Amino acid sequence: MGASSDFLGGDAGDVAYPFHLFNGKDPGNPETFTAKPGEKIRLRIINAAGDTAYRIGVPGQQLTLTHTDGFPVQHTKVDAVVLGMGERIDALLTVQDGYTPLLALAEGKSQMTYGLISTGTGTAPARESLPTALTGTVVDGGQLTADPSVTLPAKNPYRVHEVRLSGGMMKYDWGINGHRFDMTKPFANAFDLKDGERVEVKFINETMMWHPLHIHGHTFQIGTEGARKDTVIVRPMTTVTVQFDADNPGQWLFHCHNAYHAERGMMGVFSYLS
Ligand SMILES: [Cu+2]
Numbered sequence: 001m002g003a004s005s006d007f008l009g010g011d012a013g014d015v016a017y018p019f020h021l022f023n024g025k026d027p028g029n030p031e032t033f034t035a036k037p038g039e040k041i042r043l044r045i046i047n048a049a050g051d052t053a054y055r056i057g058v059p060g061q062q063l064t065l066t067h068t069d070g071f072p073v074q075h076t077k078v079d080a081v082v083l084g085m086g087e088r089i090d091a092l093l094t095v096q097d098g099y100t101p102l103l104a105l106a107e108g109k110s111q112m113t114y115g116l117i118s119t120g121t122g123t124a125p126a127r128e129s130l131p132t133a134l135t136g137t138v139v140d141g142g143q144l145t146a147d148p149s150v151t152l153p154a155k156n157p158y159r160v161h162e163v164r165l166s167g168g169m170m171k172y173d174w175g176i177n178g179h180r181f182d183m184t185k186p187f188a189n190a191f192d193l194k195d196g197e198r199v200e201v202k203f204i205n206e207t208m209m210w211h212p213l214h215i216h217g218h219t220f221q222i223g224t225e226g227a228r229k230d231t232v233i234v235r236p237m238t239t240v241t242v243q244f245d246a247d248n249p250g251q252w253l254f255h256c257h258n259a260y261h262a263e264r265g266m267m268g269v270f271s272y273l274s
Helices: 259-264
Strands: 003-005 010-013 031-034 040-046 054-057 063-068 071-078 080-083 088-094 099-106 111-118 138-140 159-166 191-193 198-205 211-215 220-222 231-234 239-245 251-256 267-272
Touching (some): 159 191
Parallel strands (some): 080 138
Antiparallel strands (some): 063 071, 063 088
16 A cells, blocks of 8 residues: 555555566566667557556657557557556657667556667666656546547447446455455346447446456447547546447456456456347
8 A cells, every 4th residue: 555646546556566577577687679770669568467557658758659458549649658457558659779768667656667679879778867757748548539440330328337336445345336246156246238239338436546447358439439448547536438339248257457456356247138
């Protein structure tokens, strides 16, 4: 406890870790990519952590964000992008001569990891010399706008589900609509769907902490022209409304992508009616 981020609306995470890894490497032995000066490269970034959002950026250079969770977005230049657990971002960067640090700051945790892009000239910067903050224009994937090629066609939702994120740090009783997911009764509080329906889901965060909500088997659109995604940051005491088409019959989990929150019960099932 104690991690705090204005960007995430307060409490940033539950667990302090000894290291943060970039491609499996700790900052004492950073991953180093090679590239040519002036080359435009695509960074494919995934937050594979359990309890940490990362603020990603290159000091002094902007990233051009092109995709989130694999779906194209209207290209957006930013100074940094924040990824919740499970989120993916594609970004373009024009390589400058020398060593370029790609920082991954553990949001709200005063820790970081990083990688380097090297053109084969100059010397690698010392870890201690790297900036410890990325400011300016900072967004998360849920704040981007979909490329029109992937927006869902307008359709009145047939079914609306309210998914109230519940629980808190003191009891660590994270759940949905006041229920902690019970592995022995997985369909106890299932949310019904029917094949062919347009479904609207309101992720209503009634807790004092942010949650990256992730659904399986489908991708949603945020609002009417927001990004197409499968994972979205829901800040404390806010609501994110998404729509998706029920086109993949089965029993599909959705959950907070904070591994500890999911494990404790912030998880549910979208259940197709036969
Ligand atoms: Cu959570």
